[in-house]
Amino acid sequence: MRIREFDLEHVQKGDVLFLSACSQCASTGTISIEGPLDRSLVLRKTVKDSEPLPLDGDLRTAVVTGDGPIRLKAEIEVDCDLKVIKSGVLIADRDGKEQGIHFAFDIEDGSDNDFNDYWVNVACWHHRG
Numbered sequence: 001m002r003i004r005e006f007d008l009e010h011v012q013k014g015d016v017l018f019l020s021a022c023s024q025c026a027s028t029g030t031i032s033i034e035g036p037l038d039r040s041l042v043l044r045k046t047v048k049d050s051e052p053l054p055l056d057g058d059l060r061t062a063v064v065t066g067d068g069p070i071r072l073k074a075e076i077e078v079d080c081d082l083k084v085i086k087s088g089v090l091i092a093d094r095d096g097k098e099q100g101i102h103f104a105f106d107i108e109d110g111s112d113n114d115f116n117d118y119w120v121n122v123a124c125w126h127h128r129g
C-alpha cells in the first residue's frame, strides 16, 4: 500500500466540491477527500482490471463545513512509489474574481510512466446553488 496526500489550495468553508475518478491499471485503491465536509467523499477501485473504468462511489459531492485543511488522499495497493502530476486551474469571472478551482491528478502506480493509472478530478466552487 502506498499513500499520498495533497493540499487542495483555495478550497474554503462553504465551498461545494465534486469528485470523480477513473482508472486504467491492475491495482486497487481508494481516493478520498479529507477534511471538514458535510459527508464523506470516497471513491474505490475494487477490481484488478486495467480496462478504462470509473471508480465506484455514490456520494460525489460535498460541502466544506469548516476551516481546516482540505486534502486529497490516494491509497493504492502497490509496492512501488506513486508518481503524481497535480495541476490546478483557477475559475475566475470576467472581473477576475475567483469563483473556484479545478484540480486534476494523474497518478502513475507502476514503471511505464504513462500516468493513466488513476485520473482524479476535483472541482470546487465558492458559490453554492
Ligand SMILES: [Ca+2]
Binding pocket: 108, 109, 110, 111, 112, 113, 114, 115, 116, 117
Ligand atoms: Ca502506468
